[in-house]
Amino acid sequence: MRTHLTHLILLIIFLLNFININKAQISGCTDSLATNFNPQATQNNGSCVYANANVSVQQSVVLDSAIAETSGLIFIDNQLFTHNDDSDINLYALDTNSGQIVQTYPLNTVFNQDWEEIAQDSTHIYIGDFGNNVSGNRTNLHILKIDKNGLFNQNLLIDTIFFSYSNQTNFNNAGANNTDFDCEAFIVGDDSIYLFTKQWISGNTSIYTLPKQAGTHTAALKTTLSVQGLITGATFIKDKKIIALSGYTGALQPFIFLIYDLNNFNFALANKRKIAINLSFHQVEAIAYGGGTKFYLSNEKLSRQGLNIAAKLHILDLSAYLNPYLNSLILANDIIINKKYKLYPNPAQDMIILQSVDYQFNTKAIIYNNAAQVVKFISINSDRNEIDISDLPKGLYLLKIDNENLFFCKN
Numbered sequence: 001m002r003t004h005l006t007h008l009i010l011l012i013i014f015l016l017n018f019i020n021i022n023k024a025q026i027s028g029c030t031d032s033l034a035t036n037f038n039p040q041a042t043q044n045n046g047s048c049v050y051a052n053a054n055v056s057v058q059q060s061v062v063l064d065s066a067i068a069e070t071s072g073l074i075f076i077d078n079q080l081f082t083h084n085d086d087s088d089i090n091l092y093a094l095d096t097n098s099g100q101i102v103q104t105y106p107l108n109t110v111f112n113q114d115w116e117e118i119a120q121d122s123t124h125i126y127i128g129d130f131g132n133n134v135s136g137n138r139t140n141l142h143i144l145k146i147d148k149n150g151l152f153n154q155n156l157l158i159d160t161i162f163f164s165y166s167n168q169t170n171f172n173n174a175g176a177n178n179t180d181f182d183c184e185a186f187i188v189g190d191d192s193i194y195l196f197t198k199q200w201i202s203g204n205t206s207i208y209t210l211p212k213q214a215g216t217h218t219a220a221l222k223t224t225l226s227v228q229g230l231i232t233g234a235t236f237i238k239d240k241k242i243i244a245l246s247g248y249t250g251a252l253q254p255f256i257f258l259i260y261d262l263n264n265f266n267f268a269l270a271n272k273r274k275i276a277i278n279l280s281f282h283q284v285e286a287i288a289y290g291g292g293t294k295f296y297l298s299n300e301k302l303s304r305q306g307l308n309i310a311a312k313l314h315i316l317d318l319s320a321y322l323n324p325y326l327n328s329l330i331l332a333n334d335i336i337i338n339k340k341y342k343l344y345p346n347p348a349q350d351m352i353i354l355q356s357v358d359y360q361f362n363t364k365a366i367i368y369n370n371a372a373q374v375v376k377f378i379s380i381n382s383d384r385n386e387i388d389i390s391d392l393p394k395g396l397y398l399l400k401i402d403n404e405n406l407f408f409c410k411n
Contacts, residue, residue: 025042025043026038026040026041026042026043027041027043027044027045028040028041028043028044028045028047029041029044029045029047029048029049030042030043030044030048030261030328031044031048031261031271031324031325032324032328033050033321033324033325034048034049034050034271035049035050035051036048036049044261044269044270044271045269046267046268046269046270046271046272048271048272048273050273050274052276053273053274053275053276053321054275054276054277054278055256055275055276055277055278055316055317055318055320055321056277056278056316057277057278057279057297057314057315057316058315058316058317059097059314059315060279060312060313060314060315061097061098061099061312061313062099062310062311062312063094063099063298063310063311063312063313064099064100064101065311066092066101067082067083067084067092067094067101067311068084068300068301068310068311069084069085069086069088069300069301069311070082070083070084070285070286070298070299070300070311071083071084071085071115071116071117071184071232071285071286071300072115072116072117072118072119072127072128072233072285072286073118073233073235073286073287073288073296073297073298074118074119074120074125074235074288075096075288075289075290075291075296076120076148078096079093079094079095079096079102080093080094080095080096080288080296080313081093081094081118081125082094082118082286082298083112083115083118083127084112084115085112085114085115085116085131085285085300086112086114086115087112088112089106089107089108089110089111089112090104090105090106090107091104091105091106091107091118091125091151092104092105093105094313096290096296096315099312099313105151107144107146107156107158108156109156109158110144110158112129113129113131113140114129114130114131114132114134115127115128115129115131116128116129116130116131116183116184116185116232117130117183117184117185117186117233117234117286118286119186119187119188119193119234119236120148120188121188121190121212123147123148123149124145124146124147124148124188125145125146125148125151126143126144126145126146126161126186126188126193126212127143127144127146128143128183128184128186128195129141129142129143129144130142130143130163130183130195131182131183131184132179132181132182132183133176133177133179133182133198133200134176135173135174135175135176135179136173136174136175136178136179136181136182137171137172137173137174139164139171140162141162141163141164141183142160142161142162142163143160143161143163143186143193144158144159144160144161145158145159145160145161145212145214146158159214160214161193161210161211161212161213161214161215161217162215162216162217163210163216163217163218163219164218164219165181165208165218165219165221166208166218166219166220166221167221168181177200178200178201179200179201180197180199180200180201180202180204180206181197182197182198182199182200183195183196183197183198184198184231184232184233184285185198185205185231185232185233185234185245185246186234187234187235187236187243188212188236189212189236189238189265191211191212192209192210192211192212193209193210193211193212194207194208194209194222194234194243194265195207195208195209195210195219196231196234196245197231198230198231198232198247199230200230203226203227203228203229203230203250204224204225204226204227205224205225205227205231205245205257206221206222206223206224206225207221207222207223207224207225207267208220208221208222209222209265222265222267223267223268225257225259225267225272227245227247227257227274228249228274229247229248229249229250229255229257229274230247230248230249230250231245231246231247231257232246232247232248232283232284232285232286233245233246233247233284233285233286233287233297234246234287235287235288235289235295236289237289240260240326240329241260241261241262241263241270241329242258242259242260242262242322243258243259243260243262244256244257244258244259244287244289244295244318245257245258245259245287246284246285246286246287246297247284248282248283248284252280252281252282252283252302253276253277253280254276254277254279254282254283254284254297254299255274255275255276255277256274256275256277256287256295256318257272257273257274257275258271258272258273258274258275258318258321258322259271259272260273260322260325261325271325273321275318275321277297277314277316279299279314281302281307281309282299282302282309282312283299283300283302283309284297284298284299285298285299285300286298290315292319293317293318293319293322293323293326294315294316294317295315295316295317295318296313296314296315297313297314297315297316298311298312298313298314299311299312299314340356340402340404341354341355341356341401341404341406342354342355342356343355343399343406343408346408346409347408347409347410347411348389348408348409348410348411349390349410349411350388350389350390351386351387351388351389351390352386352387352389352399352408353384353385353386353387354380354384354385354387354399354401354406355383355384355385356380356383356384363379363380363401363402364377364378364379364380364401365377365378365379365380365399365400365401366378366399366400366401367387367389367392367397367398367399367400368397368398368400369392369395369396369397370395370396370397375392375397376389376392378399380401389410392410393410394409394410394411395409395410396408396409397409397410
């Protein structure tokens with residue numbers, strides 16, 4: 001009788017879940033900070049419009065003269081890494097507070113024609129030698145792919161990814177700063193590299209994709225975004241579905257261009273917002289994510305028409321602009337049952353987390369599949385438990401604990 005009751009409960013929940021998934025979605029702007037926010041919308045359609053916004057830096061420090069041409073930033077193990085954009089073949093590790101160089105990594109087997117950006121994935125560092133503003137007609141655009149373990153253990157392993165733009169057909173000398181085929185920003189996804197061009201003529205940025213494997217590739221045009229400025233850096237926050245671009249206007253007013261709620265790199269349906277940085281006449285060249293809502297920016301040394309701006313590292317906080325979105329992610333992925341248990345994420349893939357606000361020592365939990373069959377017994381030994389579900393097939397499941405039923409999907 002008990003098995004039949006459990007089976008019946010699961011069947012009812014399964015049917016309700018099916019109905020909810022398949023009922024009509026309301027498309028619209030889902031960002032509460034937008035001027036056209038639709039509280040009834042359940043599916044973001046990329047239509048959000050925003051009022052003008054600005055942010056002030058929390059801290060700025062002058063960089064060492066050895067990195068006056070800083071052009072890229074990444075954050076690894078509580079250190080920042082940067083490089084110069086001309087001839088220098090070193091990577092520099094920086095202290096995140098003082099901006100001082102703490103270690104130098106020479107890349108003696110390669111050259112630097114115009115390194116304009118650095119990016120990373122879990123195993124490699126990527127350096128983009130694709131600056132093309134001198135004449136707009138480079139035919140040796142490439143990205144260096146550097147094994148992290150090899151770099152940090154003094155055993156350099158570097159591959160090269162060569163590419164050309166799919167829609168560039170004219171390779172005549174265009175003159176200085178007169179091309180839409182310059183690039184200073186990219187990010188690395190699971191399978192692909194995404195380039196964000198610095199378009200001197202249009203003031204837009206075009207997004208191109210290419211494989212992240214060594215070889216010669218064609219960068220395919222994906223879309224073009226209106227940014228009204230020159231894009232100089234990018235950072236990717238994969239788990240939060242955020243890309244942050246750095247740039248500056250023709251009047252040297254730096255800005256951040258946020259792309260968030262980005263699902264499957266569908267830029268048309270993502271939120272896109274430009275935020276001015278309260279730093280006049282700073283040629284910001286790079287951006288890195290530092291955790292939470294903290295970002296790092298660097299600008300190169302600028303001496304022009306009476307201006308004398310030193311190369312600096314800046315720290316800023318975007319919580320005012322990102323917290324509503326980040327909180328919505330948490331709410332979307334949590335299931336809270338009578339304030340006693342929390343099970344997330346939902347849907348899940350390889351791991352679910354069970355949290356208790358009223359932890360009882362040595363509690364037992366059972367997971368059932370949608371046929372009311374027991375598929376896993378779990379011992380709960382703390383107030384936060386990571387439960388491996390990688391061995392379970394996709395489907396709907398019930399986790400039963402202390403006579404409480406918590407349902408989740410695996411996809």
